[in-house]
Amino acid sequence: MAENLLKAEGIYKSFVGVQALKNVTFEIKPGEIHCLAGENGSGKSTLIKIISGVYAPDSGSMEFAGKKYEKITPIEAIKSGIQVIYQDFSVFPNLTVMENLAFNSELADRRKFVNWKRMRKIATEAIAKIDFKVDLDALVGSLTVAEKQMIAISRALMFNTKLIIMDEPTTALTKKEVGNLFNIILKLKERGIAILFVSHKLNEVFEISDFFTILRSGELVASGNTADLDAKKFSYFMTGREFTAKRFEAKNISSEPILETKNIGIEGSFQDVSFDLHKGEIIGITGLLDSGRTELALSLFGILPIDTGSFKINGKQVKITNPQTAVAHKIGYLPEDRLSEGLFLNQSIADNIIISEIDRLTVFAGVLDTKKRTDEIARWVKELSIATPNPENACQTLSGGNQQRIVLAKWLALNLDILVLNGPTVGVDIGSKHDIHEILQNLANEGLALIIISDDLPEVLENCSRILVMKAGRVVSDLDAAKADEQMILSYMM
Amino acid sequence: MQTSWKTTIQKISRRNEPYVFLVLLALCILIEIRSGQFFSSNNLVDIASALIVPGLFAIGAFLVIISGGIDVSFPALASLSVYATTKFLLDINYQGGVWLAFVIALSIGALLGAFNGLFIGYFKLPALIVTLGSSSVFKGIMQGALNSKQLTTIPVGMRAFGTSSLFIAKNPVSGLTARMPVASIAFVIVLILVYLMMRYTMFGRGIYGIGGSEVSAHRAGFGVRKTKFTLYVMVGMIASLAGVIRVCMMQQAHPTNMLGMELNIIAGVVLGGTAITGGRGTLLGCILGTLLIVIVENSLILIGVPTSWKSVFIGSLIIIGTGASAFQVMRMNRVKSIKIRSKEAF
Structure with a gap:
């Protein structure tokens, strides 16, 4: 020895x-x-x-x-x-x-x-x-x-x-x-x-x-x-907890698609991507780092507007050219780097939660209704079980998992139809990861349409009903998650 | 061999100095064509002598910006130390050489620089706030405690230094003459010393390191606080040197006429390719940028641009210049686009 x-x-x-x-x-x-x-x-x-x-x-x-x-x-x-x-x-x-x-x-x-x-x-x-x-x-x-x-x-x-x-x-x-x-x-x-x-x-x-x-x-x-x-x-x-991985089963998929993309593309990023997204469904998009998956996510939220193809929301042709139009069409986006793109780290947890719905919390002439504000904050802290002694604390005092929940809360407060999540659990520890997955699955069952972009294959398999695999700027396969496994996805990715 | 040529050219094209140099050259040629006076010996000497004071200030500003800081107090610092020195020498009716003026002013400059350095280096306060504050403090001391008024006479030693010249250039056509002041030697010496310091001492490399990443510098074993403190002391001394030279060359001590120079000086440094965020930039670029500002300030009149338009011209130059370097950074950081494979490839 x-x-x-x-x-x-x-x-x-x-x-x-x-x-x-x-x-x-x-x-x-x-x-x-x-x-x-x-x-x-x-x-x-x-x-x-x-x-x-x-x-x-x-x-x-x-x-x-x-x-x-x-x-x-x-x-x-x-x-x-x-x-x-x-x-x-x-x-x-x-x-x-x-x-x-x-x-x-x-x-x-x-x-x-x-x-x-x-x-x-x-x-x-x-x-x-x-x-x-x-x-x-x-x-x-x-x-x-x-x-x-x-x-x-x-x-x-x-x-x-x-x-x-x-x-x-x-x-x-x-x-x-x-x-x-x-x-x-x-x-x-x-x-x-x-x-x-x-x-x-x-x-x-x-x-x-x-x-x-x-x-x-x-x-x-x-x-x-x-x-x-x-x-x-x-x-x-x-x-210190036992987990049983729960595979997502879509319970109430809407008959009409909420979002249809037809041959969308951005020069130098991806091309010819078409898919339908229904309410109650979680679609997974996966691929290697330079497969175009991130650019696709950004285009759905208007950060990188598409050059070719078209979007339909609720059957109507729409243009998504910037994040404002995306939000107007009830699309939300959870960024990959939540620290720099999704949160005001120095601001309070409370303000981070209400920032995107702040227009709705006013009395008149843009003056904030403090009662409404407090209620709304209390509601989301409870609903997403954010672990904090005081919501007025700065956001950066929270762990990665809790920060991710706040980004979620921010969007959910808007009553969205579609939520695009880019790497929702990157850098999040196991316990919070499990909790976030549970929240996402519940949201889908309540009628939200979700798109998860991730290269964490177990995550995609566990939480999605359908999986699109991307490679070199194209969707190379559209898989039923229930019938797919890691090996199969990898073989399409590589 | 050919590829190495290519990469060398690529590397050079990513730097700012060649562009500043080209702009400078174009401007000079334009002025020459319009006036025929630019490349005359007296004009060149005039420009060189006009570069001395802004050049020294720019070297100080350059050092601070490289370290990731910013200093807006140097004109006030220089004014205070040179004013106090001149007044003191007049009061004791000093008749000796200029060296004593340099010794006193540089000591005061070091002290005032240490004041900045203490707050920025040891108390870790933001450099902009500290120097904005110290700038007011220095001005206040000058106006309050020293009850500053314009001093129309200066001690004899300083006067002699200000009028002595290395050589005199005479324009054979117009008969105009220009003096190259002895003070230009001081500028050249500082320039060489700072160049050697930045390239061949760990202190100089540490300034670059701190500007790149303070945390990394600390972990690598640089004495970050001490380096910053020493740096501000040094910059205080360089600024005071510039102040003494300025007073000697003007033959009078005016308490406020250096104030307000900081913006053009910093603009010149940034124009020369020094990143305002710290860590990147060369002394050559810094001097080229300053020279560009000096030429615009001094020679636009030769092509018939009224002085009232000067600031518009300088302002546009700054916006275009910094815009160009921002564009370069953007070009370098642009997401590499991927090659989309054709459908048949799958």
Whole structure:
């Protein structure tokens, strides 16, 4: 049995009265790929920050590479071989690849002057370690997310690194890029570097990790061999709830379609898309990242107006040229990046809920009726079970799942006919994901027509009645969800 | 070899400097054709000497903008430090050389810059708000505590420095002459030092880094607060240097005549391709942009544009110039369109 590389024992940490970690014990061996999972607010990031020295624990002890620490400072952590790769990769988009790679070691050596030759040498050596090929003089801002990540990894490897902590490294990657990343992680493992991999994506945890640790509300709920874990146990440990996946069955589909699209297309994005959408139905649209699915979603809401083809709503020909006309036709849109497109994060939860129906809540001359406002807010907080002590709190105080519910509430307040959802549960933890699915299915049964655009195949299969698969700008198949499976969809997508 | 040529050209075409240079050249040629006076030796020397003060201010503004900040207080800062210096030297009836004026003004400038740097670097307040505030404070001190009035005479050392020249250019046709002031050496020295600092010191690269991503800079190990503080001190000193030169060249200290320069200076820097959001831009572009503004301000009269139209012209130039760089950014960020396959391909 190999010695532990890191052992953190009995870690406690609280922030102004909130207990973030309670008696957490964590260990990792050299060359081990260890997955740390947990919902938002479970204490994952706090634990990472304690290991990397950003926070000092209230009590508990740490041992790294045979040396005991009461608390470790960030510099000690780096010097003893701990590197963290944050979700934003900590790169400088305005500088070249070379500088991004060389800065850390130049600063660690306390250099005052720049020697461009030496920087180039450092950078060349750094990327050679993981066989990463890139133009050293390119600006990092012009690279893809995956390339930025490779830069962060190469940079992390320059310091006799023994442990690399990756915070949700796969969030913005395509399937192929995730594959490449995993290959590199496996190579690092061969070299005896331990990887702590933070994720709440089930399939990734199973694919890559040897061991797992799951936190819930600051407590360690399970840890052990990934081989002994299955999907059901995993979601149970994460949420403390048992889920039975409920496949959606459309109960009351309207006889007439509410929306018909005929040969719609946008030059350079997608072409010849025709489908009918009925009330009470959920259509799934799936495809790879550049299949045109996002552009199709945006065109339905008028953000990218179509060049060719036509829309019919309730049998009448209509033009959707901007979001205002879409809303006038009772179409709502839940954006992919809800943080930047769907919410006013600094504003209160309450105002975010009522923003889209604010015109209806006035007494006269645009003066707001406070009674109506309060009632409306209370109604939606209750209906969508948004977890907040006070709806006047800023929106950014909520978890991802709750934020997504507010975006939903905002639209539902308008009594829509059609709701287009782009990646409704991206970045949302398992519990909230389940709740959001339940809400969507109920909405459909109450007569709303929904379109879900997503590359999360289990999500599409579970919640849709029909699935359109897109590839290179065209719909390549129109499947009955009840008869489809993941393998089948994948074969159309690829 | 051919592909590398192509990529080099592509890279250059994405930068702002060549465009600014072309616009500058076109303007010069236009003025030359209309007046026949532009490329005369005295006019060129006049422009070079008119560039000194705005050029120094622009270098300071450039540094701050690269770091992701903005400084609108430099004219007030320069006015206060040079006014206080001149007044003090007159009061003690100083008869020595100009060096003492530089030493005092630069010290005051460093102190006032430190005031900005303290609030922006250490207390993390937004640079625009801080410098708007400090600009008022500096003006207030000058008008209240120093009871500022125009000083029509300046100490003899400063006067001598202001009138001394490197060489005099004489137009053989018109007989007009122009002096190249000694102060131009100060400008060239600052320019070279700042260039070397930005390219060959970790401090300079840190300024670019902070402008690109402050969080990343902190995580990489740059002393973000200290870098910003030092930067504002440095900018205070550069602005005060410009202030002293301005007073020497004008042969009088006027408390308010530098105020209001900040907008044209910042516009020139941005016109030269420095991103107002920080992190991107070159010193060359900064100087080209400033030169463009200086030429418009000084030479439009040569082609018969009345001075009242000058600000309209400068304003349009700024809108077109910044619009062009915004357009370039948009072009670079445009969603790559995908190739739609024909039906037969499936």
